Amino acid sequence: MSILFEPIKIKDVELRNRFVRSATYDGCADRTGQVSEGQISIFAELADGGVGLIVTGIAYVHQSGQNLPFQNSIASDDCIPGLKRLTTAVHDRRAKIAVQLFHAGREGARFLKGKNEQAIAPSFVSNDPYFTEQYRPMTEDEIWDMIRAFGDAAKRARDAQFDAVQLHGAHAFLLSQFLSPFTNQRDDHWGGTLEKRLRFHRKIYRDIRSKVGEDYLVLIKIGVQDGFPGGLAFSEGNLAAQLLAQWGFDSLEISQGLRGKPYEGTEFRTKINSLDREGYFRHWCKQIKSQVDVPVMMVGGLRTFELMEEVIQKGEADYISLSRPLIREPGIINEWKRGDCHRATCISCNKCLEALRKGEALHCIQQKIQENS
Numbered sequence: 067m068s069i070l071f072e073p074i075k076i077k078d079v080e081l082r083n084r085f086v087r088s089a090t091y092d093g094c095a096d097r098t099g100q101v102s103e104g105q106i107s108i109f110a111e112l113a114d115g116g117v118g119l120i121v122t123g124i125a126y127v128h129q130s131g132q133n134l135p136f137q138n139s140i141a142s143d144d145c146i147p148g149l150k151r152l153t154t155a156v157h158d159r160r161a162k163i164a165v166q167l168f169h170a171g172r173e174g175a176r177f178l179k180g181k182n183e184q185a186i187a188p189s190f191v192s193n194d195p196y197f198t199e200q201y202r203p204m205t206e207d208e209i210w211d212m213i214r215a216f217g218d219a220a221k222r223a224r225d226a227q228f229d230a231v232q233l234h235g236a237h238a239f240l241l242s243q244f245l246s247p248f249t250n251q252r253d254d255h256w257g258g259t260l261e262k263r264l265r266f267h268r269k270i271y272r273d274i275r276s277k278v279g280e281d282y283l284v285l286i287k288i289g290v291q292d293g294f295p296g297g298l299a300f301s302e303g304n305l306a307a308q309l310l311a312q313w314g315f316d317s318l319e320i321s322q323g324l325r326g327k328p329y330e331g332t333e334f335r336t337k338i339n340s341l342d343r344e345g346y347f348r349h350w351c352k353q354i355k356s357q358v359d360v361p362v363m364m365v366g367g368l369r370t371f372e373l374m375e376e377v378i379q380k381g382e383a384d385y386i387s388l389s390r391p392l393i394r395e396p397g398i399i400n401e402w403k404r405g406d407c408h409r410a411t412c413i414s415c416n417k418c419l420e421a422l423r424k425g426e427a428l429h430c431i432q433q434k435i436q437e438n439s
């Protein structure tokens with residue numbers, strides 16, 4: 067049997083294999099952020115398809131952190147019963163599930179404008195060529211409110227029987243904005259040196275631990291380099307990853323921070339049509355893995371089974387994390403397990419993303435075209 071299918075533990079939680087469904091917004095929550103029947107079907111299909119751990123899409127921990135209309139909320143206790151139905155559907159199918167705790171920061175500006183609210187961020191960046199929406203810097207009180215909001219959300223996650231929480235610390239959202247020297251220009255104890263720019267992460271981690279206990283899995287997806295010059299450099303992102311591991315995060319998923327040009331400067335690279343285009347964060351992941359004692363997840367353009375096997379065999383990562391391939395083929399993990407190790411048929415066209423942005427529910431456009439032809 068392939069090493070990819072050996073059961074493996076993160077702390078005391080055993081996963082049936084090394085495959086993680088990387089967090090994927092599905093546009094299927096209702097307008098109040100509650101879990102829908104459609105979501106239960108998506109998660110049940112993924113769990114039936116053999117994946118070991120499913121990370122939900124972005125779930126906002128506070129109303130000010132929402133950036134899309136059909137996003138799940140974990141900001142209030144009335145979300146717990148719906149979330150529990152989701153975890154039950156996954157557990158009944160022997161998979162594990164983590165919820166991704168999220169705050170958009172300034173990336174919520176367009177969505178909040180529609181509600182006559184202003185988005186918040188560590189600081190306001192003037193003459194920013196990458197971001198032109200309106201937003202304002204957070205006050206000290208707001209920073210502490212958001213820290214507590216993450217902790218409270220983690221407590222709800224535990225009550226709803228998620229096996230883990232994963233902090234979204236990548237892709238230009240609030241935690242990325244604190245970490246990047248480009249978006250964090252504060253001159254108080256939340257900005258400046260790397261340690262100060264990571265203080266928000268550290269306080270959130272401590273608040274979560276105080277509310278969920280030492281045994282619970284607290285994971286993080288961390289953006290270790292920004293997608294443009296002048297942003298977070300890998301030398302700092304690498305150190306940040308090491309600090310997070312030292313503080314006690316139970317696993318790191320290695321991705322990108324602030325976004326550069328669509329799509330090549332973002333986490334969603336396209337044209338993954340040859341082996342050398344695959345695993346586009348492999349170099350970062352491999353280096354970080356060699357420096358930390360906690361399990362590491364590799365994400366970003368992994369499509370070929372043999373390559374994934376090589377990554378694990380060479381000790382470059384502990385888990386293989388996939389998003390787009392599982393949108394097109396939710397059952398691919400079981401197909402691989404049965405010996406049909408075909409390359410994922412996802413062509414990384416990102417049409418799934420574009421449809422989501424128009425308000426459609428998550429689906430593979432290519433699959434639909436094929437079915438209709």
Ligand SMILES: Cc1cc2nc3c(=O)[nH]c(=O)nc-3n(C[C@H](O)[C@H](O)[C@H](O)COP(=O)(O)O)c2cc1C
Binds near residue numbers: 088092236365367
């Ligand atoms: C439709 C779609 C939705 C996504 N939603 C999220 C999300 O909610 N949270 C997150 O951290 N990443 C999100 N991502 C990024 C993926 O988790 C992953 O990091 C990225 O797509 C690269 O992996 P892949 O090549 O396997 O797709 C999303 C990606 C896609 C395509």
